[in-house]
Amino acid sequence: MPRPCAEDWLEEQLAKIPDIAATLAVEQDADELMRKSVMLARERLGFARIGIWLLKEESRTAVGTFGVSGTGEVIDERELRFYDNSGYIRSMRSSWERSPHYYLDIANPLRSGELKVLGYGTRITVPLIHKGAILGFIAVDDLIKTDSVNRRSGTLLRQFALVVSNAYSTIVLEDEVRRSAEKAAESERIKSEFLGMMGHEVRTPLNAMMGYAQLLRMRERDAEVVEIANTIEECGAHMSGLIDSILEYSHLEAGNVERWYKPGDPIEVVESTVKGFELLYAGKGLGLEVAHEGDRLKVDFDAVSLRQVLSNLLQNALKYSERGGTRVKILSKDRAKGFVEYYIEVRDSGIGIASKHLAAIFEPFRQIGRSEDKKSGGVGMGLAIVKSLVKGMGGEIRCESVKGEGTTFSVVLSFRRVKSEEGNSGAVSNGAGLEARSPKRILIVEDNSMNLGVLNDLVECLGYANTDFAKDGIEARDMLRERPYDIVFMDVQMPRLDGLSLTRLIRDGGSCPINRTVPIVGVTAFTSEYDREECMMAGMNDYISKPVVLDSLRRAFDLV
Template sequence: MTKYGLRARVFTLTLAPTLIIGLLLSAFFTMSRYRDLEHQLISTGASIIEPLAISTEYGMADQNREAVRRLISYAHRKHSQIIRSIAVFNTHNELFVTSNFHRNFEALMYPDDQPIPLLLETRLNKNSLILRAPILKEGQFSNPSFPGYQAQALGYIALELDLSALRLQQYQEVFTALMVLLLGLTLSSLFAYRLMKDVTRPISHMVSVVDRIRRGHLDVRIEGHLLGELDTLKNGINAMAISLSEYHIEMQQSIDQATSDLRETLEQLEIQNVELDIAKKRAQEAARVKSEFLANMSHELRTPLNGVIGFTRQMLKTRLSSSQQDYLQTIEKSANNLLTIINDILDFSKLEAGKLLLENIPFDFTDSLDEVMKLLAPSAHEKGLELTLKVDNRIPTGMIGDPLRIQQVLTNLIGNAVKFTERGNIDVSVELKTDRDESLELQFMVRDTGIGISERQQAQLFQAFSQADASISRRYGGTGLGLVITQKLVSQMGGEISLTSRLHQGSTFWFSLQLHKTDLPVSQPIHTHGLQNKKLLLIEPNMQAASVLQQRMIHAGLQVTYRSTLPEEAEKHDFTLLNLSPGEQPPLGELLDRVFKAEQLSDKVIVSLPTTELALSDRLLSAGVAACLPKPLGHRKLLETLSSEPEQLLEPEPLPEPRIAPAIQPLTVMAVDDNPANLKLISALLSERVETVITATGGRKAVEYAQQKQFDLIFMDIQMPEMDGVTACQAIHDTHLNHTTPVIAVTAHAMAGERERLIEAGMDDYLTKPIEEHILQQILAKWTDPNKSLSPAIALLPNATESQASESVAQQKAVSWDWDLALKQAAGKEDLAKDMLQMLLDFMPEVELLVNEALDGKTIDLWPPIHKLHGSCAYSGVPRLKSLCHTIETELKAGASTEDIEPELFELIDEMENVVKASKAYKN
């Protein structure tokens, strides 16, 4: 009723039955009459041909043509209105006589390969009906009832009837049926019109009156006398209008009363508003406290960060020595496990607290994007993914904005694409949307061919501490803050971010930014005059990567010829750019053969290798390759390589100058920390400055050492199991040998008032993590020789740098124990890798015992042993055990009970057994 009006429905329901029944009856009777006329014609033809067949028997038997002709000519004349031709054929299927000439006697004849049938046969053509009847010889002494009797055919007679009159009569019958049907429809239409006049018009009037009542005209009524139920409906509408009018009066009275009541409750509402305002201020204060807490560096985050930054600096001061390899292992462990989480949490806390400030500086736009691609290329290439960058040629080189935050947004989006993509491409593109004077609007797009995101999961994607699915968190890891930070950064830079995705078909994240152009020099210009109209042969198996490179080279002025594989023969080129796809690992001989063929086609061959295959560079350079570049190819690096001379490409980079080490002081120092990585770091830093360093793994052990030996200085961690740093400091000051020994607090708590609290509790000084080397040197100088000036070598110490490392292959595979990973973490030192593994195996029984006791219902604090096990796992090539420890430690810090994490604890026990079995299998 909502789509079609009452008038249309009445008209349709009235005519539809008449039309359907009329069509069915007309079709039925027309078809019946059609068939009856055909059967009538066949019967007429049979009544003509069968007597002729009998009467021509004697003429055929005597071969009397004249007698037969007279018979058939008489029959033809008698029925000339329907007969076209009559022909008689003998037993040899030859024409005997005919009533008139026929153009095609073959249409009347039986086929020569068939015998003459003994029964009447009919055949209906388009415009004629052909009947054939046999002429049978009925002998005087023949007995048809005798068994085996068979009449002899003397020939047959063929009769062709004209169907024109029949068709005309059939068409007349169809026309008559249609006329009857139209007459029925006309009568039904008249009745329908009358019905609509008597029903729909009054109803339309009622609708108009009801609409006026709805708009507030409660005094209108429906007048006049109507038929049947319509009159009842009219009375009901009028009664409804009267009731509404009465209700309106009552409602007005109620409103007046309610208004009076509301005025009386204003004081109560004001009191409630005050209470709500107080509650709002409390909520804002709670949010401020939370943001301030997150913005401050917590102990759990700064402690591992201490190892990351410290060992990075140690590596920068050495030249591939054994200690450098040892530090590299610790750097990789700390960076993989903590750096991404720390950066996410700190950025999120700053954004929540409104303390994140954006820069507005000139920068090279293309070089900035190339840095991001270079950083993320290893993790993409390890999975066999092709990484491409396409920048609109209309975008200028110099821009004004915050390059660090733009890189952070792109790093987050591309990193997610790499994480959730197993095969295919990750394509990054930047397009110019609008150009307004000095301002540009750019659109960044990151497309992948990964697992995709369902519509239900997309709604939760930009929420803090959440991911698309719980199983994703267990498989791929992450804090769930990346996209939230990305969204907030883009919003703070004046842009917007969104995505389009389909499950199992990949995702496309895009965001737009407003940046300003600048004419200031932001980088050295790229001179491409020597490349104009030079010919370059581009060999790239991946179509998308080839398209990006081809457009970039054409824009630089080169004439590019693209091939997916190296052609056998081609014209001479100035350059050949030979690209290998990630995941493609051709034998060295085959690769050298490709290089040899490329050298035949051009004067200068450049090979682009995935970052996982850069070890082939030396071998290819020795084979005559002009240069080996990592994928994806940076714009500046590629053009400079094409423009430079071969001898410039082969010139080795200068080695870094050795740094001046600080002087060793004749001191005995004790370092106390429960974290092995931090203890190892502070001991390494102190070993470069003092003669003797004693390490203690806890407060109780430090007190025992202090009772046995005198120290010049003690560096004490604060948060330790069994005995914390403050209690240990007080116990050490109570000993006879170290009553006056300075105790330096080393802590990750960097909140305001922490220094004063620790010094008041008995500490002599305060050192924050991560440890700054120049501050450590100042502490040593302050408490060993206050008048001694700082060594000039301190000024040469490297500044703090942040290291970012991608997840290892073993972590992606989530194996129990990977010797290659352990060896890599030990920088190729087998003895060190075995020692770290043995330390882990020795500690696991203690953890297993505590976990079993906790599962049995005993009250045990599992966080300290799990925290220590987590730190040990990062050194021994056990990614799955490390991931489990991280999950359990996180849940324990969040206040989870043993029952809440019971499945993870059972899984932890099983995984420790798997590690033991895997290590034993390797040793055997």
């Protein structure tokens, strides 16, 4: 059979390159890519001896990957290095920079990866180039006789090197992106853990400080001392709010917030949230009203996020309004494909925002109105949190404002409509059967002695003296097995057995059957709406955030 002419041989070999490229393009590991490249070059292109090297240290060092031994076996050469002491790499680079971009070395020593001379013959090298940078080179020789090493092999090898370069660069880039993402995630985790720990550590002494300030205010008759206690309590409440804002924004930015989508009516959430602000607005002499247009439909939505969005907007309007009031308007419309769209507008008559500042109002730690209103306080996190929450629900928020006249925030959300049979699981509330109980016997579970003392004193101030104490979850579990209680105040974060785990054991009924339906109130320094939801999902009936205030404690006793 006659041998093909050089032109036919080259054309036939080049036709194999696209298929080789497709095979290498799916590889995701750099080492496996090099091994597979060597295999394909042998099997499909006929290069009996081939090696792929990467250049390091500004091309002064060549690092091995995979190659073919003098006996024709594919071998791992990743531990091999050779240095450009003799100028060999410089000679190749000089040749690569000239056309035809490959280096043909005839009748010279052919070496192994360890640079031992195995024989004499023809050696061809081509660079691995990506975006103008030389990453390494591919070398072939005819130590093992083959027709593929000839004066036209450079053109074929250049095309093959281009395929290997592109595949390798893609893997390296993806690996860099992955490592950057992992580094960013780890950095975010460390930051979140640090902020959470700091928030918890700050709230521990803050809880005692505010608790004793409340006790002092209630027990002291001297007006000056009462005023001092009030000031301590107000400053503590302000500090607590600042901590809440920073921690909440950190959780949202890190994407560590789970969405609690459940069937329900968003209009009810909006109306109840507005109702909760009525006394605050009235106390400042401001009006507050809510109006709804459209149908009331049950949808699958995140009530926690929606309530927090509206609360922050109402709090913002209250902060910057001295006259008039705020109007909340809701439009709901049934859309196609089973979705309901909600348009929520919060319009206030506050100080307004200059047009040049509107673009920055959703940035964290920005308070546009602060220079005009020194009394506003805060760290400028409220609207940043609102935007993150709205974005997390797949919605949009816009702001329009006129300086000196007021501001309007518009939120557009879309939720999937729930069929009539959905959401009716018939689940029994954790508080079932509580009406028959009476508040006589109380258990406080708290591992911090200072917080334990404060909570006990506050409970006594409300007239409840029959109180037991447990310093951790294991001790509390044993006490709950032996004696019935009318209400349990449960610290969430404790050694040995945390509050959430203990609550689940109690509700399960197997560990503490006599207290299976006892009202449990979570007491914790972790204060986001999602922390509260986690407590409720575990089986708690209510949730009190530290620092504990008497009003929240009174509401907790309403459970019994």
